[in-house]
Amino acid sequence: MKKLLAMGVIGLFAATANVALANEDAELVVDGQAFVTKLDAPADSPLSEILSGWRFRNDETQELQTDDFENPAMIFAEYGSELWETADGADGKSCADCHGDAAESMKGLRASMPKWHDGKKTLFALEDHINWSREEHQKAKPWKWESQEMLAMTAYIGLQSRGMPVKVKVDGPAADWWKRGEELYYTRVGQLDMSCAHCHENNYGNMIRADHLSQGQINGFPVYRLKWQGMGSIHRRFKGCMDNIRATPFKRGSDEFTALELYLASRGEGLSVETPALRN
Amino acid sequence: MEMTRRDMFALAAGLAAVGLIQMPANASEDAVEAAIKKFAGGMPETGGVEIGAPEIAENGNTVPIEVAAAGATSIMVLAAGNPSPGVGTFHFTEMCAESRASTRIRLAGTQDIVAVAKMADGSTKMARREVKVTIGGCGG
């Protein structure tokens, strides 16, 4: 029985057949700005090359991200820019009141998340950071992880790092989180008994049924997904993956997902931040 | 006699086999024809209309399409395999540089897109183009 199941899993993957795939040499350029979507992996990486999810999409999907007007994610970033200027909470302050111009104060933040937070003594995803600041500085109610406001704000803050290389701190107090993330990445879960690695390390570039498997890089999040017809967070995508392999997903904002996010960010170091990207 | 679900299926399959009922693949073809006739006043000849669309759409929820027909005052777009075939109608005036427009549409699965153009002189033309829609896997 075990053997049959294992064969079933192998049978899920197929070499690329009659499918219109991305032009592998395509380079992502948005309004004259070039992005790193492919680079050689460092010696200690489990990957030989690091590839942005953009490279795995077909021509039409790729194109939607090359024009900031045609990329529907940008309307969410624009909404984020309005929220940035809008006073909220008991103290009646806006983000801009303390942080000024996001183009300066938020530059590089997305590229370095998740990050250890000294005050709270925990690993912060960007969403945690935003909610901490809302409670601490604005005396405002935290936003829900997947709310339109949170997605708009993470898209807008992320946009300020667009084009910068992903670089996360994985030593010091973050080291245990990174280790936990790595462990989760290679742990088989769910009825299909698969780990992240089965699809995204051993089989990227292959088809799983009708879908072209990527490396599961997170450098474009939050992303506008054609499937969602809207924006979604990194943790929403993790949850989708776990649902697909018939596992009980962790919660958005859980320690597990934040640890996994740190580990994945480290696997994608050197890729340009593409936030807010567009995927299928 | 009580009909079980299985009996119903067997009966339906049997009737389909002898051509008494049409299977769902063609269920909306009548609706498509009706929509074309209502718009064009009859069945237009094929040709003179361009449909731009991905050969394979990565997700049916958002499929970019473009239609064009030189001299058209309006172009109606139908998705022949959707539960309801209507998508939309573009209207052009003399201030348009071309009778050409793009939008993004929802396709319930692999199917034909139909575009019907109405010209200034009242004549009509149409085109059909298949778009395969990725279903299954993690993107679908």
Next chain:
Amino acid sequence: MAKIKPRVKVPKKAKAGEAITIKTLISHPMESGQRKDRKTGKLIPRKIINKFVAKYNGTDVFWMDMEPAVAANPYVEFSVKLTESGTMRFEWTDDDGSVYDIEKKISVA
């Protein structure tokens, strides 16, 4: 999206008679009326943008009738040729009767 926001890309300047591309997008869920609420199991009522129109100096230039098969956050692209300077007005009509609009000035030489 908490807010329904129109967005258009129109050149500020154009030569008389030259073809210019207009791109438009509005954040809107285009609720088809065929989707069920996951919690209640009930159909979510239809609420779509059913008409989009572009007017130049008060005259209709281009319009589109929309059905629920138009994807969320509807995108429409078309091209125009203008002979005089003026204002392009874009209007999106919602099923609930609301009209969202935005205007852009174009200088034609």
